[in-house]
Amino acid sequence: MVTVAAWIVGIFALAAAMLWTAIRINGPAVLDAVDRIAAPRASADLVETARFGADPAQKLRVYRQAGAPAGLPVFVFAHGGAWAHGDPDDYGFVARNIAPEGYLVVLIGYRMNGPGRYPAMLQDTAAALAWVRANAARLGGDPDRLLLAGHSAGAYNVVQTVLEPRWLAEAGVPQRAIRGVVGLAGPYDFFPYTTERSQAAFGSVGAGAESQPVNHARADAPPMLLVHGEADTVVRPRNTRALAGALAAAGAPVETLFLPGKDHNAPLLALAHPFRRDSRVFDRVDAFLARTAQVSVPVQGARP
Numbered sequence: 001m002v003t004v005a006a007w008i009v010g011i012f013a014l015a016a017a018m019l020w021t022a023i024r025i026n027g028p029a030v031l032d033a034v035d036r037i038a039a040p041r042a043s044a045d046l047v048e049t050a051r052f053g054a055d056p057a058q059k060l061r062v063y064r065q066a067g068a069p070a071g072l073p074v075f076v077f078a079h080g081g082a083w084a085h086g087d088p089d090d091y092g093f094v095a096r097n098i099a100p101e102g103y104l105v106v107l108i109g110y111r112m113n114g115p116g117r118y119p120a121m122l123q124d125t126a127a128a129l130a131w132v133r134a135n136a137a138r139l140g141g142d143p144d145r146l147l148l149a150g151h152s153a154g155a156y157n158v159v160q161t162v163l164e165p166r167w168l169a170e171a172g173v174p175q176r177a178i179r180g181v182v183g184l185a186g187p188y189d190f191f192p193y194t195t196e197r198s199q200a201a202f203g204s205v206g207a208g209a210e211s212q213p214v215n216h217a218r219a220d221a222p223p224m225l226l227v228h229g230e231a232d233t234v235v236r237p238r239n240t241r242a243l244a245g246a247l248a249a250a251g252a253p254v255e256t257l258f259l260p261g262k263d264h265n266a267p268l269l270a271l272a273h274p275f276r277r278d279s280r281v282f283d284r285v286d287a288f289l290a291r292t293a294q295v296s297v298p299v300q301g302a303r304p
Helices: 004-038 092-101 120-139 153-163 166-171 196-201 238-250 280-293
Strands: 045-051 059-064 072-078 104-108 141-151 178-184 224-229 254-259
Touching (some): 072 120, 072 280, 104 120, 120 153, 141 153, 153 166, 153 178
Parallel strands (some): 072 104, 224 254
Antiparallel strands (some): 059 104
């Protein structure tokens, strides 16, 4: 005879399975909705939306916690999606969790598919940073304390844009303004191109080894924290090992966090409720940001 307790356990197991399936189908949007429900309270306000180009994907969203002081360091996040899909509108959970730690948060988009072929995603990342630099002070941020982050393709975008000096230089963004970079499950060493998506975004325009972050490691790179799930089969963790090794060999400051048994999306999920219960990723990212941005007093005391 099935007990009431067994029924309850079964219901929760089914709900968890359904949630996981929904996340896999339309991950960021579902995760954003779940975070809104699971978070203890609303923690960031959308204060501005803007475009930095004519393409609909060239847009950004700016979040700030109510009552935050001026001069906040600016956390800029680029979404993933294999350079083919994704929308900053679906990543509000990143802002709601990061802003209370003492940051102005900017979620950036970039051209994808045909219009977004290499090097468009890098030009767009640099252009978005130029917009941030020009508008940060007006919105309460410090234009000389930019912290970049991205997941998957977005991690590639921010890392390559920072490591290969031409992109920031062409956009008029000084290297000194980039205080730190966080890469979550990023592809940094994937030439020659073997997947359909990488061939469409890079191989179709004849990009070679110059497109790879691992080939641009340099001693004066900003500090980087690279996070990867050991069970990631979408972007193999060897990408993070290769880049971390190249940066360390060049004398650049780099940290890594590998998550045993975790998949491609685990580092991103860890930035949202209720997945923040496993605090390994969030606490490590938070400590890295505070150290590199030199944040001395958080906007609010204890984190939820």
